[in-house]
Amino acid sequence: MTGGLADNGVAADWIACLTYKSSATASPAAGDLDLLVAKARARNRSLGVTGMLLFEDGHFLQTLEGSPAALETLWSSIRQDSRHNHIEVLSEHIVTARLFSDWDLLLDGRINDGPLNLRAAVALPPAVAEHVAHLVELSLNADDLGLNRLMAAFADDGWTADAIVSLLIEPAGRALGDAWLDDECSEIDLTIGLSMLQLAGHAVRYSPSPQTIRNSRYRVLLATAPGEPHMLGTTLLADQFLASGWQVDMAFPASEEALTNQINAQHPDALDIGLSDAVPRPHALTQLRSAVEHSRLVAAEHPTVISVGGRLFAEATATARTVGADYARSDVAGTSIKLAELVQRNRQR
Ligand SMILES: Cc1cc2nc3c(=O)[nH]c(=O)nc-3n(C[C@H](O)[C@H](O)[C@H](O)COP(=O)(O)O)c2cc1C
Structure with missing residues (x-):
């Protein structure tokens, strides 16, 4: 494992949990993924490893959990597998109980209009798209009780916090934006729906992680x-960074000057500036570029890692370079780990 979970003295019955995303090196043919999963299931069962594997639009997202030693063995195979590359570890935790206790490897595939129908091959889970649609409906109806119940049900079903946020809540935000752009809901409906999704995000519980101690000095x-x-x-980031032990300050500045004043007052190690997660506003990129540039100028004496996010970055319309940032998050998952790495690198310079 990247962080060496096996050798840091945790109790023998604790479970290591690893989530990563990667890109398929070639488009898998109909039987390829079934074969991969069938073999993986057998090996995972023999190693006592559980988890889930998602495949969508050429990308894998996998969560694996098992004894630190078993995961170490498996991870050294998976990370060398030439069927995928651009592997990015999103989270790595030690937990006391499994989330995927009944699933040796759950596969869910979403390939738009493709020849594969992987979902037909497995009984679980119901389509992720249906969950997103349900989330949108509850948000538009401002049904906070329903949302809380739904979040609790996902956690009970073994969804990790990262998976709930990046596979359900963020796509639901974009779906709300689409509904507004298509005139299917009013601007006020969009605002209410987004704040309902924020509440749903607060209901997501992150497991305590070893990161907590490591990052406690970062702001x-x-x-x-x-x-x-x-x-x-x-707001989704706030929950994640707090759970990882960062000192978190938030700002909703009306102007660039208000933002730079706050940076001046707080000297953060990292700064994240978010555009809308619901609607793509390409004209906002010019202003964002200016905000990034001026943030760097005020932070000159206390170099700050600057990340950016929002729908334009999620959909790769823009990159970190477009606006002069150090990092652009394509989703919220794993941001605190990525920024911790960049802050560390910054300090070693
Ligand atoms: C995206 C992806 C996920 C994989 N997940 C698993 C898995 O959960 N369990 C497993 O045994 N192999 C998995 N594999 C296959 C392993 O990389 C590897 O081929 C297999 O474990 C055999 O290992 P070995 O070649 O070291 O003998 C996965 C491969 C890919 C590309």
């Missing part, structure tokens, strides 16, 4: 882009 300022009214991503 992050989580800001919406100047004048940006949508704050879903920023």
